[in-house]
Amino acid sequence: MSKQGTKTIIKSNKTEIKVHSLGRVEGDLDVKVTIENGVVVDAWTEATMFRGFEMILKGKDPQAGLIVTPRICGICGGSHLTKAVYALDTAWNTQVPPNATLIRNIAQAAETIQSIPRWFYALFAIGLTHKNYASSKLYEEVVRRWAPFEGEHYEIGVTVSAKPVEIYAIFGGQWPHSSFMIPGGVMSAPTLSDITRSISILEYYRDSWLEKILLGSSVERWLENKTWSDVLAWLDEKPEHRDSDLGLFIRYSMEIGMDKYGAGPGSYLATGNFFHEEKYRYPTIEGRNAALIARSGIFDGKEYHDFDQARIREDHTYSFYRGSGSYHPFEGITEPIDPIEGQKEGKYTFAKAPRYDIPGMGETPLEVGPLARQVMAGRPNAEEWQDYDPLFLNIINEIGPSSMVRVLARLHEAAKYYLRMRKWLQQIDLNEKFYIKPNELPEGRGFGATEAARGALADWIEIKDGKIENYQVVTPTAWNIGPRDRHGQRGPIETAMIGLPVKNPQDPVELAHIAQSYDSCLVCTVHAYDAKTNKELAKYEVMKM
Numbered sequence: 143m144s145k146q147g148t149k150t151i152i153k154s155n156k157t158e159i160k161v162h163s164l165g166r167v168e169g170d171l172d173v174k175v176t177i178e179n180g181v182v183v184d185a186w187t188e189a190t191m192f193r194g195f196e197m198i199l200k201g202k203d204p205q206a207g208l209i210v211t212p213r214i215c216g217i218c219g220g221s222h223l224t225k226a227v228y229a230l231d232t233a234w235n236t237q238v239p240p241n242a243t244l245i246r247n248i249a250q251a252a253e254t255i256q257s258i259p260r261w262f263y264a265l266f267a268i269g270l271t272h273k274n275y276a277s278s279k280l281y282e283e284v285v286r287r288w289a290p291f292e293g294e295h296y297e298i299g300v301t302v303s304a305k306p307v308e309i310y311a312i313f314g315g316q317w318p319h320s321s322f323m324i325p326g327g328v329m330s331a332p333t334l335s336d337i338t339r340s341i342s343i344l345e346y347y348r349d350s351w352l353e354k355i356l357l358g359s360s361v362e363r364w365l366e367n368k369t370w371s372d373v374l375a376w377l378d379e380k381p382e383h384r385d386s387d388l389g390l391f392i393r394y395s396m397e398i399g400m401d402k403y404g405a406g407p408g409s410y411l412a413t414g415n416f417f418h419e420e421k422y423r424y425p426t427i428e429g430r431n432a433a434l435i436a437r438s439g440i441f442d443g444k445e446y447h448d449f450d451q452a453r454i455r456e457d458h459t460y461s462f463y464r465g466s467g468s469y470h471p472f473e474g475i476t477e478p479i480d481p482i483e484g485q486k487e488g489k490y491t492f493a494k495a496p497r498y499d500i501p502g503m504g505e506t507p508l509e510v511g512p513l514a515r516q517v518m519a520g521r522p523n524a525e526e527w528q529d530y531d532p533l534f535l536n537i538i539n540e541i542g543p544s545s546m547v548r549v550l551a552r553l554h555e556a557a558k559y560y561l562r563m564r565k566w567l568q569q570i571d572l573n574e575k576f577y578i579k580p581n582e583l584p585e586g587r588g589f590g591a592t593e594a595a596r597g598a599l600a601d602w603i604e605i606k607d608g609k610i611e612n613y614q615v616v617t618p619t620a621w622n623i624g625p626r627d628r629h630g631q632r633g634p635i636e637t638a639m640i641g642l643p644v645k646n647p648q649d650p651v652e653l654a655h656i657a658q659s660y661d662s663c664l665v666c667t668v669h670a671y672d673a674k675t676n677k678e679l680a681k682y683e684v685m686k687m
Contacts, residue, residue, distance in 0.1 A: 173657055175639055177647055178673035185632070185639040187623040189493035192462070196476045199613040204230060204582070204605050207613060208321045211601065214615065219318040220253040220310060221594035222615075224415075227323040229601040231425040233588025234325050236580035240419035242327035244566045245576070247416045247435075248340075249310050250592060251559045251566075253317070256306040257595035258556045259351060263288065263299035266549060266658050270394065272651045280394045287387065295355055295387055302351040309340045309563075327577030334572060341567050344560065352556055358386025361557040368532050370540040388553055395546035404545030404656040406638040407507055408538075410514035411498055411621070413449060413591035413598040414438030416562065418527055419569070427451065427589045435562075436529045436593065439518045440508065442500055446521045451589050451600070453499040456616065457627040462492045466628060468505060471602040471614035472587060495624035495633060496616050509634040510597030510621040511660060512552035513543065531558070545638075545659040552595075552661075584608040594618055596661050619662040635660055 172188040195214055199206055207226040212219035224246060231238060267288040275281050287295040307317040313330045314320035322329045348361065357364050359382065367373050377384050377392065384393070395401055414434035422433035431438050431449060438449035456474055459466040462484040464477040478492070497505035508514070513534060520535025534551055541547070584607060591600035597618030604612040624633040632640075635657060644650045 173635065173639070173653065175642075175650075175653060176673045177644055180643055180645075180647075182639050182642040182644060182653075183673055185636040186490055187493070187625060187633055187635050189491045189623060190481075192478050192492045194476065194478065195615060196474070196613050199610050202610050204233070204603065204608070204610055205325070206610065207601065207603060208324065211615060212319050212321060214617075216318055217257065218253060218594040218596065218599075220249055220314070220320060221592050221599050223320060223323050224250050224592040225590040225599050225601045227325060228425060228590030228592070229588040229603045230325040230590070231580075231588070232427050232430075232590065233586035233603055233605055234580045234583050235424070235426075235586075236326045237424055237578045238327055238422065239575040239578055240423070241570055241574050241576045242323075243417050243419040243422060244570055245313050245328050245330055245332075246323055247419075248563055248566050249314055249320075249323075250415060251563045252306040252310040254593075254595045255347065255556055255559045255563070256303045256310075258303075258552060259299035259356075260303035261595070261661055262549070262553065263293070263296045263303075264290075265661065267391075268293075268296070269651060269654055269658060270398075274645060274649075274651055275398050278394065278397055280390065280397060283390065284394055287390070298351060298355055299387075302347060305343050305347050308343050312336050312340055324577070325582075326580040327575070330576055332570065332572070332576075337567055337570060337572075341564070344563055344567070348560055352560060356387050356553065356556065358382035358384075358389060361560060364388075364554075364557050365531075365561075369536045372533075373537075388550075391553070392546070392550065395549075400655060401541060401544045401546040403642050403652065404548065404638045404659055405543045406509045406548075406634045408443045408543060409506060409508050410441045410517050411449070411508035411510050411598055412436075412438055412515045412518040412593060413451075413600055414518070415591075415593035430589075430591075435527065436515060437518055437521060437524065438591075439521055440498060440500060441514075441517050441521075441535075442503060442506070446518075447500060451591070451602075454600075454616065455497045455499060455505055456614075456620075457495040457497055457505070459495070459628040460489050460491065460625040461494045462489050463494070468497065468628060471600075471616060472604060472612065474602070474612065474614040476614070491625045493620050493624050495627045496621045497627055497631075505627065505629065505631075507624070507627070507631050507633055507637070508621065509660075510618045511548065512555055512595075512597075513538075513548045514597060515593055516551045516554060529558070545655050548659040582608075597621060622660045623662050635662070 172190060174186045174188060175182045176184040195210060199210055208223060211222040211226045214222050268290040271285045271289050287293050290296060310317040313332060314322040353360055367376055377389055383389050414437050416435040417433045418435055440447040440449060455468040455470060457468040462479055462481050464479050469475060498508050500506050516534035519529045519531040524530035537547055586605045588603045598621060599618055600616050602614045622634045626632055638656050639653060642652055644652055
């Protein structure tokens with residue numbers, strides 16, 4: 143990642159500004175907004191790259207998904223492996239021993255908790271050091287801690303982020319791009335030394351960053367907060383809380399107004415993750431919800447609904463794919479067309495528009511990610527062993543969703559996932575099985591899903607004559623950056639940008655904060671247009687690391 147700075151390029155009547163200090167990962171995303179009287183009045187998300195993994199997998203051995211899909215992404219490949227293996231487990235009617243479920247849970251959580259400090263310090267917080275905020279009373283402290291490369295806590299956060307994936311590698315052999323999860327279990331054969339070492343690494347993560355730097359308190363004390371009022375009281379309880387990175391982030395965000403913008407659609411989806419080791423020994427699509435520790439579901443802004451994969455649709459009316467319409471992934475079509483030809487039909491992105499058919503509401507754009515997961519955790523009537531955490535349901539009811547709240551939800555998960563991993567590591571029984579060989583059925587359909595750091599991630603596989611007949615992947619990035627659908631409904635990020643005041647259209651850092659709060663796996667470029675003149679004011683480019 144290059145050092146913070148701006149580069150201005152004058153091209154005829156256009157001023158192009160590129161900001162090199164903010165990073166995205168994987169791919170290319172343009173977010174074009176129209177600004178009128180200093181406020182965003184319209185937005186379009188444009189994914190400009192096509193890779194076509196679904197096309198690559200067609201006709202391959204069913205287990206090819208275990209090799210190919212983890213390479214879709216270099217930062218959440220473990221999540222891709224997790225949902226790919228569960229898709230095959232359900233298609234082949236496997237039996238998964240409890241040890242294997244525990245290790246799959248541990249690996250998924252390890253990848254997520256490594257992502258939290260890496261994303262916060264290297265991708266998000268450095269934007270808070272922007273010169274726009276120099277008048278803030280907290281600005282000097284923010285720069286001291288979070289300035290790219292030079293910030294005191296930047297270095298600590300980025301360094302400690304490497305530790306959790308050492309746990310992944312102990313069980314999975316490597317990270318990223320591991321393929322150690324297989325239908326029927328895992329290929330691990332851990333020893334007591336492996337488990338002891340993993341616990342030691344996890345405790346280092348807690349002692350050196352999670353409690354000392356991020357929270358300024360014990361994990362247990364932070365998790366006692368159940369309402370927004372509790373969080374504010376926690377801030378004032380001790381100087382260590384107030385002056386922690388989490389305390390500083392909350393206070394600074396409220397001072398610069400980040401708690402007032404980037405709300406998004408206000409409706410959420412979580413496919414859920416982490417299975418109870420005894421309740422998902424025989425994976426099926428129908429039995430999935432009841433076995434989840436972190437529950438699945440939909441929150442429409444007022445009410446909760448059970449998650450049903452059969453209600454997911456992918457609309458490509460405005461996507462660079464042949465035709466139009468809305469399809470369930472089992473019937474999904476991935477036939478790309480030339481973007482130049484697509485633009486003639488009004489299409490503007492390679493991303494499809496995932497939607498969920500909510501009973502009584504129809505196909506609805508939904509936000510996914512940490513905030514969606516934590517809103518789902520507030521759903522009543524959880525089983526004793528399931529995650530129940532009312533904090534973020536209370537927060538969005540009290541102060542509303544925002545970019546600040548979205549970031550806060552992700553930081554909150556570091557504490558929760560630490561405790562889960564600690565428990566699962568102690569539950570592994572070295573005297574029991576880690577794998578049960580399945581029957582490789584020549585025909586079948588499977589669905590597998592998990593929650594990557596960035597949100598709901600799912601695979602649908604159809605097997606015919608022992609080969610992959612159809613394979614569809616729906617990523618959290620697609621949910622969040624998806625375009626308009628055939629009903630004209632904007633995608634979540636498009637919606638989140640509407641109404642945003644932009645202080646300086648030549649340098650629209652506020653737009654980057656919104657895009658980065660979703661942490662889409664894409665390089666992000668923001669073009670700003672004046673609604674009256676249609677003149678391009680600026681191009682705010684977020685470069686690759």
